[in-house]
Amino acid sequence: MAAPTIAIIGGGPCGLTLARLLECKGIEYVVYEREESESENSNRVGGSLDLHPETGQRALQEGGLFDEFKRYARYDDPVFAIADKLGKRLVELGHGRDAPEIDRSALRHILLDAIPKDQIKWGHALASVTAGEDNRPVLRFANGAVLSGFKLVVGADGAWSKVRSRITQVTPQYTGKSFLVSKIAHENPLYETTASKAGAGSSLSIGSGKYIMTQRQGNGSYRVSFGLQVPENLFRNGTGNLQDAETTRRLLLSDFYADWSEEHKDLIRHATDLCAWPLYTLCTEDMGWESVPGMTLAGDAAHLSFTGGDGVNLAMTDSLKLASKIAEHGTKSLDQAVQEYEADMFPRGIARIAESKVMEDVMHSEDPQAFIQLMSS
Helix, strand or coil, X not given: CCCCCEEEECCCHHXXXXXXXXXXXXXXXXXXXXXXXXXXXCHHHCCEEECCCCCHHHHXXXXXXXXXXXHHCECCCCXXXXXXXXXXXXXXXXXCCCCCEEEHXXXXXXXHHCCCHHHEECCCCEEEEEECCCCCEEEEECCCCEECCCCEEEECCCCCCCCHHHCCCCCCEEEEEEEEEEEECCCCCCHHHHHHHHCCCEEEEEECCEEEEEEECCCCCEEEEEEEECCCCXXXXXXXXXXXXXXXXXXXXXXXXXXXXXXXXXXXXXXXXEEEEEEEECCHHHCCCCCCCCEEECCHHHHCCCCCCCHHXXXXXXXXXXXXXXXXXXXXXXXXXXXXXXXXXXXXXXXXXXXXXXXXXXXXXXXXXXXHHHHHC
């Protein structure tokens, strides 16, 4: 049986948005996802995303999914409070902003439901990409499958993209920043206090080169992120052993947040489900590779940057632009479509990486003023 025209590597928001848009346009595709099933609990499924009108929301509109999105979207959660390390609230932004929050898991559910089940191949972690005799990609998966015959392979496989290595030799660099993600669930003794103080949306406290962000999730629980400037392997080599939550809490309280308010320290004392997330980025100079026939990149695989809230919007825009170029040129001129898509994508990627560097710096300032000025502008 002939291979589908397009192989999409990665079943995150970027890859699934592209799949839905190609489905709407009647273009053959298949998605290869490393997770074993839709129900597998992945770190990527956690967290909340704000979708913007001209990017993420537009992609959903083009895919005929906007009404479904509105069922899950939280229009009262764009509120963003900024405080200092002593707990003093300085400003509250975002009231009335058209950037509703949606849980990543809910967005994924919407997209998966809009794609035929047989178009997604679960349990396919890409191991490598090589060139076949026709110089087109050959995909080798960790489960032993070796597949070829695609006219286009789209790497939507995130920060450590295997597809990227066949297109460019650039690799992500550690930013010097990591965050620890935790949660305050309904059954947590601190929940009522957190809910009464944090309320809707997100709150960000900045001080002494670090931050704490509290964000309400769709089920009413709170996701708490501790942003730190630490060595890359601090939470991998035993110094900050996440398997021992009490040791990690003591480390945070003694070495990082000792001079913060008791309100902030309580978030540490009651944090559960701690997970480390080292942050990596590509550089602006990494954008602009020479187009490779039969392959391209989208989302973090193309322009990984410091987290700042716009990543999913940019990724979904990539999918929208790529699907439009494919439809415009047809499947017989995919290389032309890719060249035009990449020429359009590079400036967006450069701008996002540059903006995220500024965001990275101000979120790790000595006090919140630089961040407030940036957000107000």
